Amino acid sequence: MEFGLFQQQSTSLVMTQELSQAIRLLQYSAADLTEYLQEQALENPLLDVQEQPDDKVVKEEFLDVHTYPVYEPSGREERMSPLDYAVIDRRSLNDHLLDQLTELRLSHTTKKVITYFIYSLREDGYFSRPFEEVCQEAKLTVEQGAELLEILQRFEPAGVGARSLQECLLLQLERLPQRQPLAEKIVGLYMEEFARRKWKEVALALDVTLYEIQQVNDLIQTLDPRPGLQFSAEPIPFVTPEIKIFREQDRLHVQLNDELIPTVRLNTHYERLLLSSKDQTASTYAKEKVQQVHWLIRSIQQRQQTIIKVGEAIAKHQVDYFLHNGVLKPLTLRQIADEIGVHESTVSRATTNKYAETPRGVIELKALFSSAVKAGNGDSTSSQSIKEHMKQLIAKENKQKPLSDAKIVAELKAREGITVSRRAIAKYRDELGIPSSSKRKRFE
DSSP, X not given: OOOOOOOOOOOOOOOOHXXXXXXXXXXXXXXXXXXXXXXXXXXXXXXXXXXXXXXXXXXXXXXXXEEEEEEEEXXXXXXXXXXXXXXXXXXXXXXXXXXXXXXXXXXXXHHHHHHXXXXXXXXXXXXXXXXXXXXHHTTOOHHHHHHHHHHHTTSSSTTTTBSSHHHHHHHHHTXXXXXXXXXXXXXXXXXXXXXXXXXXXXXXXXXXXXXXXXXXXXXXXXXXXXXXXXXXXXXXXXXXXSEEEEEEEEEEEEEEOGGGSOEEXXXXXXXXXXXXXXXXXXXXXXXXXXXXXXXXXXXXXXHHHHHHHHHHHXXXXXXXXXXXXXXXXOBOXXXXXXXXXXXXXXXXXXXXXXXXXXXXXXXEGGGGOBOEEEBTTSOEEEHXXXXXXXXXXXXXXXXXXXXXXXXXXXXXXXXXXXXXXXXXXXXHHHHHTOOOHHXXXXXX
């Protein structure tokens, strides 16, 4: 071992400020990117951000329409404005209940207590803490509080002011135009057994048929377990597609919706003022801020270019899905990354929280990927394709003898040549929101 100076060549990845910014901008949604640009404009006086640009920052070559041949001609679908779906009334549940309270002729003290009850409710319409505790805070006995609570529980929506799910359902059942004594009795006396689907025990105890129990179950499914949420004050989040995948004549088109991104410009007026200053500190500051603006513009351009490349690569693979209502083909992030010459993580960032307006509705780009499953003949099929086959099988099953997961496995093997495990079927069923065979069984 000896000490000395030696030269050695090596390669390493250095995360520059510009690269870090490009990665951050790519993973942002259009809304997040707009907010980020506005924040940057507050910190950099040389950065101009305009919400409704006249000129495009992103180069025109990034905005070209890319096409792929298809087989069925169709007219281009009209773009829908988010305002078409806007809900103007953002009033909270509290506001809605207080309005009803003001219309009643009640004493000041009674209204004061009911107001306190209203402000003790969660957003879903239930009490946020034990009712006994609420009564104690209002300096009432539980019996006194219960009498006043009956007034609140007559308000709309039905079920509001409930102390439990059981009470919430009973309040709604009592409001039905035609009372259902059996349903009220089951919810009032056998709620736990009924929820656990111990229907035979309930039917035996009440001396009714399983078919009648089934009818009660169908009725309860129409009730709202969280009635207050229909008056939620939270605004409905709208998703604005960043790309459009549409059909026109005999071709599938992919286009970037660049209007979502504000125009970013360098404020040349401030730049000249600062650079011409005799103050060396001001001049250095100006050069630094000018560099930041150039980095930002290049990062936006790179972001837009990457998204359109990813979008067109996905559309190329999923033509049958978009044009012929087929199922998604097996497609992975790595496949797209290899095709457009980027890292797999880049594709992941470019598809997360990015949406496309397509002939089959607004879809997150990441949802257009589907894992591959080996079929019996050695070919691959997508998990989405298996789900479609599952839904078809379950839709046609005998409801008195629904298909078990094991039976679905056997049917897929026999009919489609698809080999898949029972565990995978259970997973796909959960993802589709389809209950197990025991819960799908009908007594009719």
